Amino acid sequence: MGTRKSRLILAINPGSTSTKIAVYDKDKQIYLKEINHTLQDLSKYATIMDQLDFRKLNILNLLKNTGFSLDTFACIVGRGGRLKPIPAGTYVVNETMLRELRKNSEHASSLGAFLAKDIADRIGVRSYVVDPISVDEMDELARISGMPGIKRESIFHALNQKAVARRAAAAMNRPYNRTNLIVAHLGGGISVGIHKKGKVVDVNNALCGDGPFAPTRSGGLPVWACIEYARSGKYTLDDLKKNIMNQGGVAAYLGTEDMKIVKEMVRQGDRKARIVYQAMAYQIAKEISAGAAVLFGKVDAIVLTGGLARDKEFVDLIRKRIKFIARILVYPGNNEMKALVQGALRVLCSKEKAKEYI
DSSP states (O other): OBOOSOOEEEEEEEOSSEEEEEEEETTEEEEEEEEEOOHHHHTTOSSSGGGHHHHHHHHHHHHHHTTOOGGGEEEEEEEOOOOSSBOSSEEEOOHHHHHHHHHSOSSGGGHHHHHHHHHHHHHTBOEEEESOTTBOOOOHHHHBOSSTTOBOOOOSOHHHHHHHHHHHHHHTTOOGGGOEEEEEEESSSEEEEEEETTEEEEEOOSSSSOSSOOSSOOOSOOHHHHHHHHTTSSOOHHHHHHHHHTSOHHHHHHSOOOHHHHHHHHHTTOHHHHHHHHHHHHHHHHHHHHHHHHTTTOOSEEEEEEGGGGOHHHHHHHHHHHTTTSOEEEEEBOOHHHHHHHHHHHHHTTSSOOEEOO
16 A cells, blocks of 8 residues: 555545545645534434545545545645654554554544545555544653652643644754754633653643633642542542543533633623633733743744634733743644644655654
């Protein structure tokens, strides 16, 4: 199985209620579409993995209707799900990876590898994932939690963080592997990564309760109070997971995770909304400032990215508290589709060797 002479690459990014697909001619985007899935559609499936054929059929039908023939693609690249801790890079999708993803399929991103491999196998090309959420380059010191038997984990927005870190380094005319950056991905979940000469040596677990609270996630919580909360008898284990990972943070305080609605509440004079909005910016700034200590203050730039980076007022709240550390670069939105393609291109152009997941 290899690659074709075609320069077209298909990128697939499954989200909770949508599947994004993009077609690139080398690094130029020529098509982008977000397929939205209604809750009614998804409620038919008991698990995330049960959605696989449904999402695949949506992709194939869309490609057919827009005139893209499968045999024009050089490779297929999908978003990586939760795997065991691995170094950053572009990985060939193999059966070992798929077995691991079946065991950790609580998020739709786990479908990315399955969708990419299935479509790629149809046409005899390779399938890849790039910088999945379990990329782990943490220093030994960063893993110590304070409680033996519990380690700090590296689970974060590795795909977008790595992409914007490379972009920031290029903007400063520096190689990424010789640059010190603090990158804050500000989305439904929030991760603050310390990039030391090309490696993310420390980062909060953006999925399971660590770091700043976010629109849908609780972030780090006071431990003793959290134990009492869990022992209250009011919540099942599934309830607790949802409260931390999906229904915490802004959503828990204000009843919505939609930051546009929150901004309107603030404009209308809602004091609680204003406090929560400012507190999230406060916690992010505090996490970034802690990252500067990891780098002994030698920070070349701080990078703000993700959907919330589009909100100038929110960015300014953070900027005021961290501007003393280093220059601040803002790359709004996520760059995941392009980052997927760039990872595949580095392999296709022999700038990087694809890794095997073992």
